[in-house]
Amino acid sequence: MAVIIPCYRVKAHIAAVIESIGPEVCAIYCVDDACPDGSGKLIEGAIADERVKVLYHDTNQGVGGAVLTGYRTAITHGCDILVKIDGDGQMDPSLIPQFVYPIETGAADYTKGNRFFNLENVHGMPILRLVGNGALSFLTKLSSGYWNIFDPTNGYTAIHRSLGELILQRKIDKRYFFESDMLLNLYLLRAVVQDVPMEAVYGAEKSNLRIGRIVLPFFVKNVRNTARRFLVQYLIRDFSLATLEAIAGLALLAFGLIAGAVFWGRSYTAGQLATPGQVMIAALPILSGLQMLLSALNFDMRNVPTVVRHPLALRLRR
Structure with a gap:
């Protein structure tokens, strides 16, 4: 099992995240996505864990590009299950076994976090994120075909290597639409996706996501994906x-x-x-x-x- 951590302006939190990853993980791939804060160098200098390997991008490719680089490297090294978490401390590494279990037991091909499963877990969530996730969840259900899931932009995920290999062959958005675009491509592969309840932790970290910039692009891309899914699934197949x-x-x-x-x-x-x-x-x-x-x-x-x-x-x- 491997953990993939995209690193972009997470210098203040990345060390604590890595140190919290349990012994069940065999490899940790930290992808320095041309981080201006030098997250990769910090990891190499401060972390002695032999499981950790830092991968570097010469130019910023976005969270999707970093994840795909991690997938490619982990698969090359023979890892069977690939878990992706963020480096900003909002995702609890102790939950990794819960994300892996459905894949290991043959219940799912891909698992993702759901911060809304337990209502008590959303009390500390900013109201803007609550409203935005509600709207995006419906749009993504329509565009991806996975009506059984929620919180589509959640980046805490796990995937079996066989599906990861197929994903690497497909054209997927590499920026903030990555998680939503992943769901469409998984649907076209007819993969089983399962939600895993989780609690997000919101502290002093600052998100690189600017809501105002992505509302219109997300809407347009979801409409595009809806049309694409209808064409492939209901006209061709x-x-x-x-x-x-x-x-x-x-x-x-x-x-x-x-x-x-x-x-x-x-x-x-x-x-x-x-x-x-x-x-x-x-x-x-x-x-x-x-x-x-x-x-x-x-x-x-x-x-x-x-x-x-x-x-x-x-x-x-x-």
Whole structure:
């Protein structure tokens, strides 16, 4: 088992994080992502743990780029399960066995943290993060297809090496959208994802994430991923009744909204009420379209991957 820690401006906390990692971990890969504070040099000079290896990026590649570098190195060195934690002290290393257990027992291919599973754990969470995670969770459920998970931007994760090898072959966003983009790619691989309850620790550390900068990009990328997933899963792999319902529902909804807007504009300009026929022409397609979309959505919610793919799980099922 290996732990991967992206290091970017975590100089004040990284040593304590490494020292908290238990003996169940065989290797620790700290990826200095062109850190301006010199986190990598600090680790090499202050940490005597033989499990620790520092990897350097000449240019900043983002958290996703650092994680993928860690995956690649850990897989090359023969590690079977790859755990990723942050270096800012917000993730408790003592929880690592809980993230690994579902993979070891063949219950999941990929595990991720969920800070919202126990309500008492969110009392200290900033309100902006609560609201943002709620909105992002719904968007990511829609774009990734994993309706059974929450807290999609949580970076405390574990993955089996066989899925890690496949992930390395795919084009994944390397910046702050990395965790959400990972979920889409795991869905397209039909991997089983499981949430692990955890508590986040918020202290004096400062996040490098600026909420205002990512709201619009996250929204656009989630819409893009929703369209991509629909194209791959429901048009190429499995053209089903749900596909027809989604297409017809969108068409009817669009027609009803456009017709309603046209009739309203004409009525407003002429100073007359719309006729009952015009109202029905707009309302019936909207209602029918929404019903079809809800039916397609219900099918999608029941289409979450349930068969674990990694080789260990296959052996356990025999």
